[in-house]
Amino acid sequence: MPIELTQAQYQAVRRGEPVRLSLPEVGEDVVLLRAAAFDGLKELLEEDQERKAIAATALETAAKWAKENPF
Numbered sequence: 001m002p003i004e005l006t007q008a009q010y011q012a013v014r015r016g017e018p019v020r021l022s023l024p025e026v027g028e029d030v031v032l033l034r035a036a037a038f039d040g041l042k043e044l045l046e047e048d049q050e051r052k053a054i055a056a057t058a059l060e061t062a063a064k065w066a067k068e069n070p071f
Contacts (some may be wrong), residue, residue, distance in 0.1 A: 001025065003032075 009019045011034075018033040 005032075 005013070005019070005021075005024070008052065009021075012019050013032060013034070016034055016037065018031050018037070020029050020031050022029050
């Protein structure tokens, strides 16, 4: 099913702005944005998830070391 945009929504997309659309068929809103913007956001989220995983591993390692090496 094609998605129809209003003229204002179309112009916003042309300016590179995200456009929120309500799709009853999907049951929630979706956001239409340029692929380059999506790729950039996806990369930032992946980097953030990687940083959180590294931090969690570091904390686990530090806690284990502290248990094994009491002062």
